[in-house]
Amino acid sequence: MxxxxxxxxxxxxxxxxxxxxxxxxxxxxxxxxxxxxxxxxxxxxxxxxxxxxxxxxxxxxxxxxxxxxxxxxxxxxxxxxxxxxxxxxxxxxxxxxxxxxxxxxxxxxxxxxxxxxxxxxxxxxxxxxxxxxxxxxxxxxxxxxxxxxxxxxxxxxxxxxxxxxxxxxxxxxxxxLRISEYQNLPAKGTFRQQHQIENNQQMILFLSRIHIKKGVDILLPAFRLLQKTHPNAVLVLAGPDDGYLPDVQQFIETHQLRKSIILPGMLINTDKLAAFADADVFTLPSYSEGFSVAAMEALACGVPAVLTDHVGFSDYLRAYEAAYISDTTVESVRDGLAYLLDHPAEAALMAQNARRMVSEVCxxxxxxxxxxxxxxxxxxxxx
Structure with missing residues (x-):
């Protein structure tokens, strides 16, 4: 054909x-x-x-x-x-x-x-x-x-x-997804070493286009709230600018978060996999997705995730109990991030369920x- x-x-x-x-x-x-x-x-x-x-x-x-x-x-x-x-x-x-x-x-x-x-x-x-x-x-x-x-x-x-x-x-x-591509990740610590993130810091990863549709406008204040209870948390906003990067940079400057929010740009291939390997939590608080490839990649890598109903496969997430599903509000995203950081056993179980979901569905x-x-x-x- x-x-x-x-x-x-x-x-x-x-x-x-x-x-x-x-x-x-x-x-x-x-x-x-x-x-x-x-x-x-x-x-x-x-x-x-x-x-x-x-x-x-x-x-x-x-x-x-x-x-x-x-x-x-x-x-x-x-x-x-x-x-x-x-x-x-x-x-x-x-x-x-x-x-x-x-x-x-x-x-x-x-x-x-x-x-x-x-x-x-x-x-x-x-x-x-x-x-x-x-x-x-x-x-x-x-x-x-x-x-x-x-x-x-x-x-x-x-x-x-x-x-x-x-x-x-x-x-x-x-x-x-080609699941085999996510089974052998780079050594832990590779991404953290490249971006001066300490081992005792809790790394939250966002990986997508920097666009308001992706929920960046709620993630930033949610992270700022999170830092009041989790001062060691670091947010990595990885992805190409799609119109919202100036707003992100202004937020960082206004709230003096230069040491806590990292902007590595678009990550591909081994750099992307290294980021997944080092992340404690992945998040995509999106308002709208067809079927988020980045979120599915994070789940395939075994990263506990805070996602919204709008990532395109929330019905599977619920059936498999594979992620923390938040509302598209500042408080709900903050609560999801805090929950996964504070409950490592539950987060690990979600990650295990997520890998099973990816292998059986995708x-x-x-x-x-x-x-x-x-x-x-x-x-x-x-x-």
Whole structure:
């Protein structure tokens, strides 16, 4: 089967490139033909590509400031090569790559993964742009899409509320992880030594884009409250800036927290694993996620976690008792962090449950082949 993924495939985007990498790294060795079509700007760093996977880079146009990912080159590629594919898998909505495939006469079956972009929080932000785009085109195109992939029951409710009816082909498939990548972590102390964090300090790790959607605005005051009872606590805010870093820096300066809050930037590969190995607690107090890859990675590494209902898999977290689930309030996040730091036995049990959850629910070999099965339902002659 010849499959085209459309996504901004760069390191600064967040979860979708990692998800595509994991899917393709499983399916390429099975003989599937896989291409990633990505708009890129000067300075963007292409995400890691699995062996046997082709990447087509097209230039992102200056008009992308007004219409995300706008790229005439992307349209031209679909016009000239789109009919070479059996499946066109679109990642996300509200961007040019999510509408361009519908403006070319293509035989390929279209698949859309929502990635959490229809939840109430996301729809409220940039409300009028999304309202106009929905009215003009996005809602009509989504109704025409043969297959919509989502991660959880909450997203199913979001899709039904957005469309106004139950789409006939929505499938719930969680994101997956290559679990073996998280079984042999760097030696403990590696990250702490690099960033001058003492062994007696309690390290709280946040690893995601520095964006208000990720709950950074409640994490910062929650950490400040925590320090009143846990003066040895250190907060590591790791990730690329996505518009909220100046606010973070201002908070640090205002409250004189330069020694307590560390900003290492984006962590990848062994640096990221070293941070997980040294963290006492991971937290992502997010307002909105499709299915947080960073949170799942932390759980796979055995880090006790404070998460919210909005990370994309809270139903699994509750079923497995795999994390402390907080509200999106300062006090609730503070209470969750304090609880895990003060109750190491309970925290260790949650971490053990979390590893079991990841292995049973999110093994990428199982998940990727579920996606392939969904493709085959659209293109049965390829079975």
């Amino acid at each position: 010849n499959i085209l993924h459309i996504c901004a495939y760069s390191w600064d985007i967040g979860g979708p490139p990692r998800i595509i990498y994991d899917y393709t790294s499983v399916l390429a060795p099975q003989g599937e033909k896989l291409t990633i079509l990505t708009p890129m700007s000067a300075g963007d760093v292409l995400y890691t590509t699995a062996p046997g996977v082709r990447v087509v880079q097209v230039k992102r146009h200056w008009f992308a400031r007004f219409f995300p990912e706008f790229s005439p080159g992307l349209y031209r590629y679909l016009r000239d090569h789109g009919n070479e594919y059996d499946i066109i898998h679109i990642h996300g909505i509200w961007h040019f790559g999510a509408v361009a495939p519908y403006f070319v006469k293509l035989r390929a079956a279209k698949v859309v993964t929502i990635h959490g972009l229809l939840d109430r929080w996301t729809l409220k932000h940039g409300y009028w742009k999304k309202k106009i785009m929905s009215w003009v085109i996005q809602k009509q195109l989504l109704k025409k899409t043969p297959l919509i992939l989502i991660n959880n029951k909450r997203e199913d409710d979001d899709v039904r509320r957005y469309l106004g009816y139950q789409h006939p082909n929505v499938q719930i498939i969680p994101n997956g 093994d990428i070999n199982v998940v990727a082949n579920r996606v392939l099965d969904a493709y085959h339902q659209l293109v049965p002659q390829q079975v």
